[in-house]
Amino acid sequence: MATIEDLGVIISTDILIIGGGIGGLVAAVKAKGENPEADVLIVEKQTTGWAGKATKIGGILAFLGPNNNGDKFLDFQVRSSGFYLNDQDLLSKYIQSSYRAIEDFIEWGTKLARTPDGKLLAFPNNFAPELSMTFIDIDLMLPIRAKARKMGAKFLDKIHVVDLLKKANKVIGAAGFNIVTGKFYIFRAKATVLANGSCGYKVRRFWVAGTGDGIASAYRAGAEMRNAEYGNLYGHTVYQDTDGGMVGHQFLFNSKGENLAQKYLPNSGPTGVFLPVPLAVGLEKEAAEGRGPITFAPPPAQGGGYPKMGLPKLNDWSQRMAEKEAKYGLPPGTKREIAIPLHGETSCIKVDHEMRTSLKGLWAIGDTSYAGSAVAGAVCSPPGITPGSGIMFAVISAAWAGPSAAHYAKEVPQNGLDYSETKNLKQAIFAPLQSGKSFLPGDAIIALQEVTAPIKYNLRRNKERLNKSIARVKEINEKLPELTAKDSHYLSKCHEVKSMVLCAELTFRAALMREESRGSHFREDFPNRDDKNWLKWIILKQDNDRMKLSTQPVPIEKYKIKMSD
Numbered sequence: 001m002a003t004i005e006d007l008g009v010i011i012s013t014d015i016l017i018i019g020g021g022i023g024g025l026v027a028a029v030k031a032k033g034e035n036p037e038a039d040v041l042i043v044e045k046q047t048t049g050w051a052g053k054a055t056k057i058g059g060i061l062a063f064l065g066p067n068n069n070g071d072k073f074l075d076f077q078v079r080s081s082g083f084y085l086n087d088q089d090l091l092s093k094y095i096q097s098s099y100r101a102i103e104d105f106i107e108w109g110t111k112l113a114r115t116p117d118g119k120l121l122a123f124p125n126n127f128a129p130e131l132s133m134t135f136i137d138i139d140l141m142l143p144i145r146a147k148a149r150k151m152g153a154k155f156l157d158k159i160h161v162v163d164l165l166k167k168a169n170k171v172i173g174a175a176g177f178n179i180v181t182g183k184f185y186i187f188r189a190k191a192t193v194l195a196n197g198s199c200g201y202k203v204r205r206f207w208v209a210g211t212g213d214g215i216a217s218a219y220r221a222g223a224e225m226r227n228a229e230y231g232n233l234y235g236h237t238v239y240q241d242t243d244g245g246m247v248g249h250q251f252l253f254n255s256k257g258e259n260l261a262q263k264y265l266p267n268s269g270p271t272g273v274f275l276p277v278p279l280a281v282g283l284e285k286e287a288a289e290g291r292g293p294i295t296f297a298p299p300p301a302q303g304g305g306y307p308k309m310g311l312p313k314l315n316d317w318s319q320r321m322a323e324k325e326a327k328y329g330l331p332p333g334t335k336r337e338i339a340i341p342l343h344g345e346t347s348c349i350k351v352d353h354e355m356r357t358s359l360k361g362l363w364a365i366g367d368t369s370y371a372g373s374a375v376a377g378a379v380c381s382p383p384g385i386t387p388g389s390g391i392m393f394a395v396i397s398a399a400w401a402g403p404s405a406a407h408y409a410k411e412v413p414q415n416g417l418d419y420s421e422t423k424n425l426k427q428a429i430f431a432p433l434q435s436g437k438s439f440l441p442g443d444a445i446i447a448l449q450e451v452t453a454p455i456k457y458n459l460r461r462n463k464e465r466l467n468k469s470i471a472r473v474k475e476i477n478e479k480l481p482e483l484t485a486k487d488s489h490y491l492s493k494c495h496e497v498k499s500m501v502l503c504a505e506l507t508f509r510a511a512l513m514r515e516e517s518r519g520s521h522f523r524e525d526f527p528n529r530d531d532k533n534w535l536k537w538i539i540l541k542q543d544n545d546r547m548k549l550s551t552q553p554v555p556i557e558k559y560k561i562k563m564s565d
C-alpha cells in the first residue's frame, strides 16, 4: 500500500519559517534564543540571506532614540498618517521596541552608519517627529544568517512553499516543491511562521520578491485578512534612467515649470517618500489637461547618492549606479520624464500583538502582515509608519513571533498527516505541468498588471471601475486551471500568479466596500473621510469558497489618541 513517504520528501521540525528574508532570519535567531532545543527550519524560494527585499539597497532604519518622546510620535502618526485606523497599542509597543532592534543589529555585527569616530550616525527623521534614522548596509542579512546557523537553525533553499497543511482549525505544516529538482516537499511543523513577503504584482524589478504567496496560503487555509485595501503603493520613477526617482516628489514639475507638490500638497506636513494621493491625482490631471509631460528635476545636491558612512556595499552600489547612469542614462540637464508605477505592497494577514494569525499554529511577520497588524493604519505598508520602517517592522515583528512560536511549539505535539489530503494537494500543486494546458504565466501576469497597475483602477478608485477590476480579476481567475508550466521554474511562476490574483481580489473587494476616502485609499465617489461609518477595519476571510467581508470597529475609546473635533 502506498504511504505518505512515497509522495515526496517529508521533513519534521518544531518551528517552520517560510521565507529567508530579514524577517525569517531574525525569527529563527529569536526562536532559538528562546528555546535552543527547538528544531528551527527556514525554507526559502531563492537563497536565504541574499533573497528578499532588504538586500536590494539595505537602506534607512527609522527608530525612536532612548531620549525621545514616543507619545508625540504616536500622536502625529495616528492623526496624520494612519488616520485613526491604527492599532494604537501595537504601534506603541512597536515604537518602544525600535531602539532594541538597532541594538540587536549592532550585536549581530551588521554594518550601521557610523561617524568618523565610530559612533552610530543618527539623523533626525524628516518624516515623523521624534524619530531618528540611520542607514544599514546591503549585506545586512549575512551576519544574521551566520548567527542563526551558529545557533543551530537549518536552511533549505530553492523551495517554493505553496500551501499550508491543516488539521481542524490548526496549521500543522506546509507543502511545496524544489524549484530546481521538481521534488515535492512536505513539512510537518508544530509552529509555522509566514515570513514570505508582500504582493507587488512584479511591476517594479526591485520589488519582485513580493508575490503574495504567504498571504494567499494563509487566506486559503482560512486565516483572516485586514486592511487589504491599503495594498496600492505608488511612487514615481524616471523613464530611461537606471531606476532613479521615487524619492523626492517635491521636485516634480509640469511643462509650465510649476512645482506640483506645492500646487497639490500646499502646507502639508511630512508626506513620506512615495506619492501621496492628492499629488498622484494631480499629476494625472496635469497630463490630462495638456500640461505634461511631468518631469523630475531635483537640485544637483539631491542626486549625489549616499554619503560615505562606513557602509562599503551601499557605497559601492551607489557609485556603480552613478556610473551606469552616466553611461546609459539621460545627458545632464535633460528633462526627466516620469512614470508612476505601482509598487503594491499588499501585506494584509491579520495578526495579534504576538504576530499570531487567526489560525492556531500560524504566525505572520514582516511584509506578510504589516498592514494586517494595523500598526500603520490607513497607509500602504511598507513604508507604512515612515520610510525606514519596512526592515524595522520585519525585525521587530520577528522578535515577537520567534519566542511566541517557540513557546507554543514546546507545548504541542507533532501532528500526523493525512495520505489522501496530501496526495490531492500534490496533484493540485503539480497540475500546471500536465499537458494540454495553454495559459502562459507571463501572459497571466501581464493581464493582471493591466488591471492592478493603472492609477485609475487602484489609486483613483470608484465603484464602477472597482467592479470592472473585480470582474477582470475574476476572468483571469477562471483561466487559472489552464496555467501551463514547462518545468519547475515555470511551475513556481504559475503559483506566483495564483497568489497575485488572489491578492488583487482581496485589495479590490476591500476597496469597494470602504465607501469613504482615508489615507492611501481614495474614492472619487466618496471623497471625504467618514468617521461615523468607517472607523472600522475591513476583515476578509474565505468562507465556503467565497470571499466573506465584514467589519470590526476600531476601539478608539480605549486608545490614547482620541478623535479631534
Ligand SMILES: Cc1cc2nc3c(=O)[nH]c(=O)nc-3n(C[C@H](O)[C@H](O)[C@H](O)COP(=O)(O)OP(=O)(O)OC[C@H]3O[C@@H](n4cnc5c(N)ncnc54)[C@H](O)[C@@H]3O)c2cc1C
Binding pocket: 018, 019, 020, 021, 022, 023, 024, 043, 044, 045, 046, 051, 052, 053, 054, 055, 056, 057, 058, 059, 060, 061, 062, 159, 160, 161, 162, 195, 196, 197, 198, 206, 207, 209, 210, 211, 213, 214, 365, 366, 367, 368, 382, 387, 388, 389, 390, 391, 392, 394
Ligand atoms: C528597493 C527597496 C528599497 C527599500 N528600502 C527600504 C529602506 O530604506 N528601509 C526600510 O526599512 N525598508 C526598505 N524597503 C522595504 C524592506 O526591504 C522590506 O519591508 C523588508 O525587507 C521585508 O522583509 P521580509 O523578511 O518581511 O520580506 P522579504 O524581504 O520580502 O522576504 C521574503 C522572503 O520570502 C521568500 N519567499 C516568497 N515566497 C516564498 C514561497 N512561496 N516559498 C518560500 N519562500 C518564499 C522570498 O524569496 C524572500 O526571500 C525597501 C524595499 C525595496 C524593494
